[in-house]
Amino acid sequence: MTNAETFHHVHDTRKLYRHLLDSMARPGKINDISVLLHKVPETCPCSTGTYVLAQTLLDQQVSFYYYSQEINADDAEHAIEWTTGSRHTASHAADYLFIDTPPEIDEIDSIMQSVRIGTLTEPEKSATIALHVRKLSGADDLALPMVLRGPGINGWHILSADGMNSEWLRLRSERNREYPTGCDFILFDDDGRIAALPRTTRIERRDF
Amino acid sequence: MQAHLKQTYNYAFLDEGSKKEIRRTTLKAIAIPGYQVPFASREMPIGRGWGTGGLQLTLSLIGDQDCLKVIDQGNDDSVNAVSIKKLVQSCTKAEVTTDSERATIIQTRHRIPEVPIRSDQILVFQVPLPEPLRMVEAKERKTKQLHAEMDYSGIWLRLYEDIVKWGKISIGADYPALAHKRYIFAPSPIPRYDLPKLNHADGLFLFGAGREKKIYAIPPYTEIEPLAFDDYPFEVEHFEGCSCRLCGSSDTFLDELFDEKTGQKFYQCSDTGNCRKRQEKRHTP
Ligand SMILES: [Zn+2]
Numbered sequence: 440m441t442n443a444e445t446f447h448h449v450h451d452t453r454k455l456y457r458h459l460l461d462s463m464a465r466p467g468k469i470n471d472i473s474v475l476l477h478k479v480p481e482t483c484p485c486s487t488g489t490y491v492l493a494q495t496l497l498d499q500q501v502s503f504y505y506y507s508q509e510i511n512a513d514d515a516e517h518a519i520e521w522t523t524g525s526r527h528t529a530s531h532a533a534d535y536l537f538i539d540t541p542p543e544i545d546e547i548d549s550i551m552q553s554v555r556i557g558t559l560t561e562p563e564k565s566a567t568i569a570l571h572v573r574k575l576s577g578a579d580d581l582a583l584p585m586v587l588r589g590p591g592i593n594g595w596h597i598l599s600a601d602g603m604n605s606e607w608l609r610l611r612s613e614r615n616r617e618y619p620t621g622c623d624f625i626l627f628d629d630d631g632r633i634a635a636l637p638r639t640t641r642i643e644r645r646d647f
Numbered sequence: 648m649q650a651h652l653k654q655t656y657n658y659a660f661l662d663e664g665s666k667k668e669i670r671r672t673t674l675k676a677i678a679i680p681g682y683q684v685p686f687a688s689r690e691m692p693i694g695r696g697w698g699t700g701g702l703q704l705t706l707s708l709i710g711d712q713d714c715l716k717v718i719d720q721g722n723d724d725s726v727n728a729v730s731i732k733k734l735v736q737s738c739t740k741a742e743v744t745t746d747s748e749r750a751t752i753i754q755t756r757h758r759i760p761e762v763p764i765r766s767d768q769i770l771v772f773q774v775p776l777p778e779p780l781r782m783v784e785a786k787e788r789k790t791k792q793l794h795a796e797m798d799y800s801g802i803w804l805r806l807y808e809d810i811v812k813w814g815k816i817s818i819g820a821d822y823p824a825l826a827h828k829r830y831i832f833a834p835s836p837i838p839r840y841d842l843p844k845l846n847h848a849d850g851l852f853l854f855g856a857g858r859e860k861k862i863y864a865i866p867p868y869t870e871i872e873p874l875a876f877d878d879y880p881f882e883v884e885h886f887e888g889c890s891c892r893l894c895g896s897s898d899t900f901l902d903e904l905f906d907e908k909t910g911q912k913f914y915q916c917s918d919t920g921n922c923r924k925r926q927e928k929r930h931t932p
Contacts, residue, residue, distance in 0.1 A: 456670050460677070497667075560794075562682060592868055
């Protein structure tokens with residue numbers, strides 16, 4: 440692999456940020472980051488999405504929590520620490536949470552009950568959860584269809600996901616009840632689709 | 648060797664740690680429309696009060712594919728706008744333009760361009776005083792608390808006193824507004840004429856206050872309500888019967904100017920880039 444093809448810590452983090460910014464400003468809008476995912480080293484022990492998000496958001500000023508049921512989860516944790524300078528911490532203390540494989544319901548509950556949501560005086564002291572899902576779609580064709588409303592959305596917007604437990608949404612709305620406190624979500628899949636659900640987004644589940 | 652980039656500068660001037668922090672802060676700001684998120688503002692190679700907050704936002708965003716427009720009170724050619732463009736060009740290969748429709752990023756002081764900001768554009772505001780409650784409360788700790796409790800009675804009382812005293816709300820530029828029915832924010836010293844452009848817009852608006860170390864944002868399609876009373880509604884500046892001396896426009900924001908020799912009053916578009924385009928259109932049949 441030549442240098443030009445590997446994820447560049449200046450130019451590619453900026454490109455990812457611009458996509459993420461667009462997705463955060465327009466909740467549910469899917470941005471395509473597949474070109475950036477292809478630049479992640481093959482030896483990377485976490486998902487390519489987690490890798491590029493960690494490189495873009497983390498440094499020694501913030502902490503992260505990494506969850507994965509893969510056997511090399513510890514390697515991934517250390518690789519993120521080593522490449523970003525950020526430190527791994529418990530889920531209730533972390534600024535950024537990377538959920539790389541779908542946890543059991545109990546695990547989702549324990550993460551969501553304790554995740555930081557900031558305070559009324561400092562609502563920014565809240566966590567951002569980056570959730571690796573199997574697939575995202577801008578139509579209602581996947582297992583978990585959502586109708587989104589709120590700032591950044593002109594009327595309503597449809598997003599659907601495979602490999603995302605609806606428990607995330609239930610607990611999200613519980614923890615985000617008292618705006619401006621709450622936590623923000625970033626969703627991504629292995630095909631390079633990325634979307635965001637900031638705390639202001641009201642989500643209605645749509646079952647057919 | 649060709650000196651296409653000055654090696655003394657980082658790409659886009661800021662070190663990567665600074666950019667990361669500004670980016671994290673900006674993402675938070677978008678998630679809480681109108682709330683001022685603190686950040687560790689850096690020293691910049693331009694004078695304080697010349698838009699260091701806006702500049703840091705621009706530098707955290709910009710890449711070689713971008714096209715940048717910088718305006719100062721609508722004017723692309725002011726000393727401040729030119730020096731910001733020079734700095735950006737010394738440390739990136741981004742293009743610069745005066746055409747707001749070609750720009751991907753527009754950094755502005757005191758105006759919003761006449762042509763609406765599109766969904767693929769970002770408008771970055773230079774903010775001198777980000778705290779709208781400062782006029783009623785001097786202490787930062789207290790204004791933070793007032794925002795937390797959504798206790799806005801002080802600023803409402805101030806507006807009411809204005810009406811009692813002057814028969815109208817006397818605030819011209821930097822007119823306070825409520826974002827997403829939650830936070831009162833300062834739109835920076837834009838004229839009232841520009842404030843409705845923030846409401847339910849297609850584009851993204853980012854605000855940077857360098858000296859006060861705050862970043863805030865108004866995402867697209869967000870409700871922005873200027874503070875007003877039912878019987879004293881919000882009103883924008885009017886220019887009835889006036890038109891631009893250069894392009895003839897009567898539906899743009901006009902600056903009132905005086906001819907130095909004759910002392911005669913005349914009007915000219917404040918958005919010089921747009922005015923130039925209108926003049927060209929007028930001259931091509
Ligand atoms: Zn004109």
